[in-house]
Amino acid sequence: MSRTGAFTLRLAESWTEIRENLGRSVLQALGVMVGVASVLGGFSISDSHQARSDERWRKLGGMERLNVQPAEAIRGGNPSALQSANLGLRRLDADEGEEMNRKAVNATSVQKNARARVRSPYADQTRQISGIGGDFLPLNGYEIERGRLFSTSELEAGAPVCLLGAEAALAFFPTGDPLGQSITLGETRVVVVGVLRELVFRWRDGDGNAFAWRNRLIAAPAAFVATRMQGDKYSRVDRVTFKIPDLSLMEGFARELVAVLKSNHRLQDDFRIDDIAARMRKRQSQGQVYNIVFLLSGVLSLIGGGMVNVNIQLASLKERVREIGVRMAIGASGKEVFKSFLTEALLLTLLGSLAGLLLGVVFAKAICSFLEIPALLRPTSFLLAFVVAAGFGVLFALYPAWKASRLSPMEALRYE
Amino acid sequence: MENVIVTRSLTKVFGANGNAVHALRGIDLEVARGEFVALVGPSGSGKSTLMAIIGCLDSPTAGTYTLGGESVERLSGSALARIRNEKVGFVFQTYNLLPRATVSRNVELPMLYAGVGRRQRRERALELLEQVGIPEKADRLPSELSGGQRQRVAIARALANRPALLLADEPTGALDSKTGAEVLGMFQQLNRQGHTVLLVTHDASIAALASRRVELHDGLVRTVESRAD
């Protein structure tokens, strides 16, 4: 460092001091260690859990989505004329929403649900049928495994075609390839044009597939479900989803959308807007509450350890008063003494926090393996734990170092 | 001749009011460059107190002290540290070496505080250990040395930054007479080389070797005797 090597020498002296008073040093480092481990371990556990939850959302098709669903607008009594004339949530709403703000929206989908009897040569069950439109598959994290998507003209015309989720494919066609086979939805025979890839998500390694229900999907064009299965000529839908990749545009878009939908719906509040990103933000802020708790408990043990350190440092100062006197007698300034005390405390903090980081990793891995989730250790958590520990290390080293630097040389030399 | 040390009405009081100890009660002392002064007097007469003030380890309660033409009273703590480091070499009765540092590191320490580079420090330390006659002990710990050898290390350390003034408070007090004589011979030689030496002693025969003998009594200078030759 410096030309005189004063820093390295101070470091070497501090190291000797630490080694020769091992018991005391270990005690001093312990507080730092526990504090760092608790901050790092805590952060990592909450990060690991967060990462799990984020992965689930990614597999659900991302969280940059805005859902619109019908809601009950009529509460008690007979509907007014205006209410009766209202047609509810329709395909049109999806199109207008997309049209309204092409900058914000990069994909749109609609969904129309029905329950119906589903028959194949192998099975006969009552199942949920999803009438889908637009970019339903990518927006919900589905991928085609074999076959193809619905074509635009099939979607427009409500053609008799369907896609099967992995479970549905197996249930209705346990043997042979379902592609090109026909299956009866309600009273209408449709052709299976695609099979979807199986979706899997487990909270913990040993857990069951949390996405099993999603593999039960039986999808047909929304127009098909509305007209052929439900006889609805207005193309009402049960859900409209907009994908808004730029989350900063979400709020403005939602506000515009409410205005457009309200005027479309004859001023009825018969829809509900669900901003998934906002919901996630709320959950994330809950995660941050945990982080603050972990940080706080780490800081508390750092403060506790710090106070112990002050006392130990002051006690060890007593042992070293004469030595300080000697150093001062041969020309060490108060500043010099201050620096050497601080160096020692910093070295201890450094060693303590390195041990703490190690312990924190062990701690995080142990708890994550107990929870059976993969452990996530972010570099920023390491950095934060380290910086916090170093900060407290310096803070609590200041007082004893200052005390030492204020000794008068003669009194220090005469000290018994 | 130029005076290295000039004190005027120097007093030092320890404690306050009821149990105040008047260790120095008005010392007027002048020491010229190149002198060898022996400070004698009964126990408790204030010799060590005076030495500490002259060596800037302590400050007087009242009076003035000028070291090498510079008035010392108003100086800051770090300025005093600098004077102790560069202008004064202190040798104590009990050696006061750092027990965990090697001999050469002990000698290097004043140079470290003066900002001398590592290589130069080491070279000068070896040169000084050569001069005091124990070059082979450079990498030993003080605890591995005899009393006389330790005092040699202390002298080497005092000389590290080539101070004009050497202060020694009973440097032979803990040594047998033969070793004491050797150490004393070293101070005489350093004095001949131009160092100003101020030495506290109880031993009349040692005091007789000095060019001047200053006797303290109860915090005051009682007699000053210069050697005839």
Ligand SMILES: Nc1ncnc2c1ncn2[C@@H]1O[C@H](COP(=O)(O)OP(=O)(O)OP(=O)(O)O)[C@@H](O)[C@H]1O
């Ligand atoms: N820090 C102190 N606090 C209180 N009293 C002190 C202090 N230092 C010295 N004294 C008192 O001042 C007086 C002079 O002490 P000093 O050490 O200067 O004597 P001395 O001449 O060196 O004696 P000795 O020959 O025994 O070393 C003594 O009475 C001593 O008790």
Ligand SMILES: [Mg+2]
């Ligand atoms: Mg004395």
